[in-house]
Amino acid sequence: MVTAMRPPQKPGKQFDQLRATALFCPTCRQATPVRQRLLLFLPDGELHEYLCQYCGTSVGTRKVREQADFRLLVH
Ligand SMILES: [Zn+2]
Numbered sequence: 001m002v003t004a005m006r007p008p009q010k011p012g013k014q015f016d017q018l019r020a021t022a023l024f025c026p027t028c029r030q031a032t033p034v035r036q037r038l039l040l041f042l043p044d045g046e047l048h049e050y051l052c053q054y055c056g057t058s059v060g061t062r063k064v065r066e067q068a069d070f071r072l073l074v075h
Contacts, residue, residue: 023059025052034059 022031032052039049045065052059 023050023052025055025057025059027055027057028052032059036062 021033023034024030025032032054034050035053036048036050039047039061041047042063045063048062048064049058050060050062051057
Protein backbone atom coordinates (compact mmCIF):
# COMPACT_ATOMS: atom_id res chain seq x y z
CA MET A 1 0.00 0.00 0.00
CA VAL A 2 1.33 3.36 -1.01
CA THR A 3 0.09 6.30 0.98
CA ALA A 4 -0.51 9.23 -1.32
CA MET A 5 0.36 12.67 -0.15
CA ARG A 6 -2.70 14.87 -0.32
CA PRO A 7 -2.62 18.62 0.01
CA PRO A 8 -4.51 19.83 3.05
CA GLN A 9 -7.97 21.01 2.17
CA LYS A 10 -9.03 24.23 3.72
CA PRO A 11 -12.66 24.31 4.82
CA GLY A 12 -13.04 28.04 4.25
CA LYS A 13 -12.59 27.91 0.51
CA GLN A 14 -15.90 29.63 -0.23
CA PHE A 15 -14.91 32.72 1.68
CA ASP A 16 -12.87 34.31 -1.04
CA GLN A 17 -14.54 37.64 -0.58
CA LEU A 18 -14.99 39.20 2.77
CA ARG A 19 -18.68 39.58 3.38
CA ALA A 20 -20.21 41.93 5.84
CA THR A 21 -23.20 40.17 7.32
CA ALA A 22 -24.09 42.81 9.85
CA LEU A 23 -23.27 46.48 10.11
CA PHE A 24 -24.29 49.12 12.53
CA CYS A 25 -27.35 51.01 11.32
CA PRO A 26 -27.71 54.55 12.70
CA THR A 27 -31.46 54.48 12.12
CA CYS A 28 -32.10 51.18 13.88
CA ARG A 29 -29.34 51.95 16.37
CA GLN A 30 -28.09 48.40 16.28
CA ALA A 31 -26.11 46.02 14.13
CA THR A 32 -28.47 44.80 11.44
CA PRO A 33 -28.16 42.33 8.56
CA VAL A 34 -27.36 44.12 5.34
CA ARG A 35 -27.93 43.52 1.69
CA GLN A 36 -25.33 44.38 -0.90
CA ARG A 37 -26.06 46.10 -4.15
CA LEU A 38 -23.98 47.46 -6.98
CA LEU A 39 -23.88 51.21 -6.62
CA LEU A 40 -21.81 52.29 -9.62
CA PHE A 41 -19.00 51.26 -11.90
CA LEU A 42 -15.57 52.74 -11.41
CA PRO A 43 -12.67 52.84 -13.86
CA ASP A 44 -10.78 50.32 -11.72
CA GLY A 45 -13.58 48.41 -10.12
CA GLU A 46 -17.08 48.56 -8.70
CA LEU A 47 -18.57 50.35 -5.77
CA HIS A 48 -20.97 48.28 -3.73
CA GLU A 49 -23.35 49.68 -1.20
CA TYR A 50 -24.64 48.04 1.94
CA LEU A 51 -28.25 48.66 2.85
CA CYS A 52 -29.94 47.84 6.11
CA GLN A 53 -32.45 45.07 5.51
CA TYR A 54 -34.86 46.55 8.03
CA CYS A 55 -35.09 50.19 7.03
CA GLY A 56 -33.05 50.43 3.82
CA THR A 57 -30.59 52.97 5.15
CA SER A 58 -27.19 52.99 3.48
CA VAL A 59 -24.77 51.84 6.15
CA GLY A 60 -21.60 51.66 4.13
CA THR A 61 -19.89 51.17 0.82
CA ARG A 62 -17.14 48.91 -0.36
CA LYS A 63 -14.96 49.15 -3.42
CA VAL A 64 -14.41 45.93 -5.31
CA ARG A 65 -11.63 45.72 -7.81
CA GLU A 66 -12.14 44.11 -11.14
CA GLN A 67 -10.82 40.67 -11.78
CA ALA A 68 -7.49 40.45 -13.55
CA ASP A 69 -8.80 38.55 -16.54
CA PHE A 70 -11.60 41.05 -17.00
CA ARG A 71 -9.16 43.93 -16.91
CA LEU A 72 -7.39 42.51 -19.97
CA LEU A 73 -10.42 43.48 -22.03
CA VAL A 74 -10.20 47.13 -21.00
CA HIS A 75 -7.34 49.09 -22.53
ZN1 LIG B 1 -31.82 50.08 9.76
